[in-house]
Amino acid sequence: MEFFDRFAVPNPTFTIYASMVAIGLTMLAILVGITYFKKWGYLWREWLTTVDHKRIGIMYLISALLMLFRGGVDALMMRAQTAIPDNTFLNAQEYNEVFTTHGVVMILFMAMAFVMALMNFVTPLQIGARDVAFPRLNALSFWLYFMGAMLFNISFVIGGSPDSGWTSYFPLAGNEFSPSVGTNYYMLSIQIAGLGTLITGINFIVTILKMRAPGMTLMKMPMFTWSALITNLIIVFAFPVLTVALAMGTMDRLFGTHFFSIDNGGMDMLWANFFWVWGHPEVYILILPAFGIYSEIIPTFARRNLYGYKSMVISIVAISALSFLVWVHHFFTMGQGALVNSIFSISTMAIAVPTGVKIFNWLLTLWKGKIEFTTAMLYSVGFIPIFTIGGVTGVMLAMASADYQYHNTMFLVAHFHLVIIPGVVFAMIAGLFYWWPKMFGFMLNEKLGKASFWAIAVGVCLAFFPMFISGLDGQARRMYTYSESTGFGIWNMISFIGASMLAIGFILIVYNIYYSTRYASRDISSDPWNARSLEWATHSPVPDYNFAITPEVQSLEAFWDAKKKGHKLFKGNYKEIHMPNNSGVPFIMCCFFFLLGFALVFSMWVVAIIAAIGIFSCMAHRSLEQDHGHHISVEEITKTEEKLGGAKK
Amino acid sequence: MTKKLILFSSIFAFLIFLTGCQSLTVLDPKGPQAETTADVIMTSIWTMLIIVIVVFILLIVMLVKYRARNQADDYEPPYIKGNKWVEIICVGIPIIIVIFLSVITVKSTYEVEGKPKGYENDEPLVIYAASSNWKWHFSYPEENIETVNYVFIPTDRPIEFKLYAYGPIASFWVPQLAGQKYAMANMVNTLNLAATEPGEYMGRNASFTGEGFAEQTFNVTALPPADYQTWIEEIQATAEPLTEDKFNQLLEPGRLGQETYTGTHLEFSPPPTTHHGAKESDGTENTEQEMNDSMEDSMEN
Incomplete structure (x- = not known):
């Protein structure tokens, strides 16, 4: 029995037992369903083994939406708990677990996956490529992320959730103060998912640098591709720091090393530094692709070219460089003194300059345009005012002396939600509506889409503006409750109402997907928005090989100029297309990773060693395997093109 | 729209x-x-x-x-x-x-x-404030008294809080008197403040430290210097002495009310040796000494 005791949840409640049953039943239902409908073969051939960037993108998308649900439920529970003073809906331990998982899930498993989804789907299409540079690595990236996310999510039914905050500051996250396995889950699942992200970073840099269509020089790349390139550069520089920090943290917890402990020469402040040396660039890893998406959508629906393309490129490069020079602003209060804090204050405020340039360029893109308010456009212009408020409060937080009063308060919580939600979430939803017809060959319902925008936009304002006030009134973040005499009650109640509106907005989006899948017309053109970049030059949905003939690019807005100025994109005739083969190895290898992670969480060394051998066997298999891909014949291309509505010439 | x-x-x-x-x-x-x-x-x-x-x-x-x-x-x-x-x-x-x-x-x-404006030339009152799960211990080395979860300070005199922690990183915060600063296990931070008006002020730990974090608060009472002096004398005359055993009991994780002792824990459980942000008192001449100290410490370990 002792062996099984360790898997027990340390703080079981009725809801956790109910969740266990629900998870068990859902798993069973999925397995039975797949078997009943004889879909195992389909699932394996078309999805689990796929190396197609579009399918991988769609799998990221589905995972992101699932994680949005998980993180969203966490958020609602937190807001419900704090809505009234001295509430007993959650106890302190439950609340601590919920805000920890909310942060990790939303940042690492929802927002990152959403960014990856759109980057995977769109980037190769925008540069006229047939896939990414290393398709199989791309599958590996996805499955690493997926297994990391799953490992993290099972924590609350097996062994207990992490509870030391998404930042997991040591010594709080060390064995002495966090004895449950929760923080092991944190270390290992983020490690596994982080490896996937790092691999994606390398993959996309190579893809964008080496696989652009002929004629597409760097300064003719669409803005989203630029942002993807810079984002992946940041990933490659920032993620190794996280990898190392997590490895050190894992060793502290599992093997008794003393990197971050408070005795035997350990340095707890080192973790905070490592975490934010990765953590701050991470914020820009999320927001730059979002900026890229806005830079695609705003010109499309303003029916005008992007204003100041060159300054847009320069500003994202500047932001990416500055993002590595500001990490100390996350702990101005650590006592490094006025000089250090002054330097980091100034470098932080400097980021406002390139960001401001981008805001003004989007505003000037609207100038003399012919603006059409589609759902995607609504989210994009709704982003500007809310993000501006989030952004200027960021400048206020950057001022070290004032930050001594904002630090660790609801003011900070309000700030980062008001940049991340309009900055990242609005962009992802806008991108979802915008590229959905390219992904699936039908459009999402506009009416439901606009309704979701209003619910979410008003919800965000209601949920987070009151936090500025309660923060300045002295409400620290991460407090599971407060007494009535503090006067925080009213602000938290408004927040709860806002959070509920946000939930309604997200439910509307999910319902929209269901509704449109059932009822939307499949008879749409390949360019339903009258857009400007290359992904709209091929069919919807996109064939396996993306473009039957590789496009040739002459200008920045290649597709727009093909439509307006008669530039010819596709020259010559069909030729045989060389495509990569599917492979089950990434999936199998990541199952071993999952097993390895799980075994390490519970210090089951034999299982861990077996899993590690499995991982290395998969790598050895890959090294020795002969796989030259396959060729799509001219006849097959002709047939596919005709089926999709005629050749693109 | x-x-x-x-x-x-x-x-x-x-x-x-x-x-x-x-x-x-x-x-x-x-x-x-x-x-x-x-x-x-x-x-x-x-x-x-x-x-x-x-x-x-x-x-x-x-x-x-x-x-x-x-x-x-x-x-x-x-x-x-x-x-x-x-x-x-x-x-x-x-x-x-x-x-x-x-x-x-x-x-x-x-x-x-730096030192609070207007009090640059006054001798500061030094109070050690140590966080433990989930309490605040205040030691007055000069007056030789110690309080838990509340602190009395005189008005119109600069106060130097020396911050450190037994355990996770905490953040010392009295919003009406000064901004936050971390209390950490391996070094002592200095927070300068002064109160111009007598009154009771809310103080708390602002940095998440686990289960009892929400209740890790303390009261700051600012008294006119004469009243403050009376309070000190009263404590010195009436409070129990703080023993090492008693202090170790206080350190046990949990919540406590307000407590008062004579003597401080500084003698038997001294604060960490590394200092940050206290240029005047622990300037360059001390650094070498401290480095030697900490090297000796690590050798012993």
């Missing part, structure tokens, strides 16, 4: 400013340090408000004027590449604002890190 949203958010933004001016804790300072931060906060709010208004007005104008519905059907938007002067303005004005705020930041940061 977007107008509504903008109106909505600006009303909210204004709410913050209006309610913020007087009644909010952080903006109701009772000492020079908190006054400095409150001034910086208000200045930055007004400066930022200008930017917000400019962006909102530009956005509304663009969205209304250039909406497809408000234009001729055959209108073709022009191709506009960019304009050197527009871009210089877009870069230049933010740079000026950032420089303005940088000057304020650097000046005020030095101010709040």
Whole structure:
């Protein structure tokens, strides 16, 4: 029995037992369903083994939406708990677990996956490529992320959730103060998912640098591709720091090393530094692709070219460089003194300059345009005012002396939600509506889409503006409750109402997907928005090989100029297309990773060693395997093109 | 449509400013340090408000004027590449604002890190404040007393809080007197503050430390110097002495009410040897000594 005791949840409640049953039943239902409908073969051939960037993108998308649900439920529970003073809906331990998982899930498993989804789907299409540079690595990236996310999510039914905050500051996250396995889950699942992200970073840099269509020089790349390139550069520089920090943290917890402990020469402040040396660039890893998406959508629906393309490129490069020079602003209060804090204050405020340039360029893109308010456009212009408020409060937080009063308060919580939600979430939803017809060959319902925008936009304002006030009134973040005499009650109640509106907005989006899948017309053109970049030059949905003939690019807005100025994109005739083969190895290898992670969480060394051998066997298999891909014949291309509505010439 | 949203958010933004001016804790300072931060906060709010208004007005104008519905059907938007002067303005004005705020930041940061304004020449009262899960221990080395979860300070005298922790990183915060600073296990941080008005002020740990974090609060009572002296004498005459066993009991994780002792834990459980942010008292001449100390420490371990 002792062996099984360790898997027990340390703080079981009725809801956790109910969740266990629900998870068990859902798993069973999925397995039975797949078997009943004889879909195992389909699932394996078309999805689990796929190396197609579009399918991988769609799998990221589905995972992101699932994680949005998980993180969203966490958020609602937190807001419900704090809505009234001295509430007993959650106890302190439950609340601590919920805000920890909310942060990790939303940042690492929802927002990152959403960014990856759109980057995977769109980037190769925008540069006229047939896939990414290393398709199989791309599958590996996805499955690493997926297994990391799953490992993290099972924590609350097996062994207990992490509870030391998404930042997991040591010594709080060390064995002495966090004895449950929760923080092991944190270390290992983020490690596994982080490896996937790092691999994606390398993959996309190579893809964008080496696989652009002929004629597409760097300064003719669409803005989203630029942002993807810079984002992946940041990933490659920032993620190794996280990898190392997590490895050190894992060793502290599992093997008794003393990197971050408070005795035997350990340095707890080192973790905070490592975490934010990765953590701050991470914020820009999320927001730059979002900026890229806005830079695609705003010109499309303003029916005008992007204003100041060159300054847009320069500003994202500047932001990416500055993002590595500001990490100390996350702990101005650590006592490094006025000089250090002054330097980091100034470098932080400097980021406002390139960001401001981008805001003004989007505003000037609207100038003399012919603006059409589609759902995607609504989210994009709704982003500007809310993000501006989030952004200027960021400048206020950057001022070290004032930050001594904002630090660790609801003011900070309000700030980062008001940049991340309009900055990242609005962009992802806008991108979802915008590229959905390219992904699936039908459009999402506009009416439901606009309704979701209003619910979410008003919800965000209601949920987070009151936090500025309660923060300045002295409400620290991460407090599971407060007494009535503090006067925080009213602000938290408004927040709860806002959070509920946000939930309604997200439910509307999910319902929209269901509704449109059932009822939307499949008879749409390949360019339903009258857009400007290359992904709209091929069919919807996109064939396996993306473009039957590789496009040739002459200008920045290649597709727009093909439509307006008669530039010819596709020259010559069909030729045989060389495509990569599917492979089950990434999936199998990541199952071993999952097993390895799980075994390490519970210090089951034999299982861990077996899993590690499995991982290395998969790598050895890959090294020795002969796989030259396959060729799509001219006849097959002709047939596919005709089926999709005629050749693109 | 977007107008509504903008109106909505600006009303909210204004709410913050209006309610913020007087009644909010952080903006109701009772000492020079908190006054400095409150001034910086208000200045930055007004400066930022200008930017917000400019962006909102530009956005509304663009969205209304250039909406497809408000234009001729055959209108073709022009191709506009960019304009050197527009871009210089877009870069230049933010740079000026950032420089303005940088000057304020650097000046005020030095101010709040140093001795409180107006008390530069006074001898500060040193109080050690140590956090443990989930309590605050205050030691008065000169007066030789120790309190738990509450602290009395004299008004009109600079106070030097020496911060450290038994356990996770905590953040010492008395919003009406000064901003936060971390209390950590491996070094001592110094927080300077002074109270100009007698009164009771809320103090708390602002940095998450686990289960009892929400209740890790303390009371700060500022008394006129004479009353403060009376209080000290009273404690010295009536309180129990603090023994090492008793202190170890206090350190056990959990919540405690307010407690008072004579003697301090500094003798048998001294604070960490590394100091940060205390230039005057622990200047360069001490550094070598400290390094030797800590090297000896690690050798022993």
